[in-house]
Amino acid sequence: MRVAACGLVLAAATGFLLFSTRPLTYAENPAFLLKLGLIGLAMLNVAVVHTNPEWQVALTGGAVHGSLRASAAVSLLIWAAVVLAGRWIGFLQ
Numbered sequence: 001m002r003v004a005a006c007g008l009v010l011a012a013a014t015g016f017l018l019f020s021t022r023p024l025t026y027a028e029n030p031a032f033l034l035k036l037g038l039i040g041l042a043m044l045n046v047a048v049v050h051t052n053p054e055w056q057v058a059l060t061g062g063a064v065h066g067s068l069r070a071s072a073a074v075s076l077l078i079w080a081a082v083v084l085a086g087r088w089i090g091f092l093q
Helices: 002-019 023-027 030-051 053-059 066-092
Strands: none
Touching: 023 030, 030 053, 030 066, 053 066
16 A cells, blocks of 8 residues: 555656646646546545455455455556556647
8 A cells, every 4th residue: 555655646746747847738638637537536446445344354364355356447447547548648739
């Protein structure tokens, strides 16, 4: 969790620096707005996982419940979409 949180903070900091070069242009870019929305959705997925009682069971070495597996699959799809949306930012400027 700490590594993921540090990675997210570092990505957000560098993303903010890139955004600050042309904020008005990026604010109008549909791919950029999609990327922000997907990141928000990914953070919501993290909150759902952490409020799931099966999360604590899995952390203590218990069986991984199907709901956690589904959340993991959703997370992979969302983060892949974030990367694709990020790549499209340059194409839509």
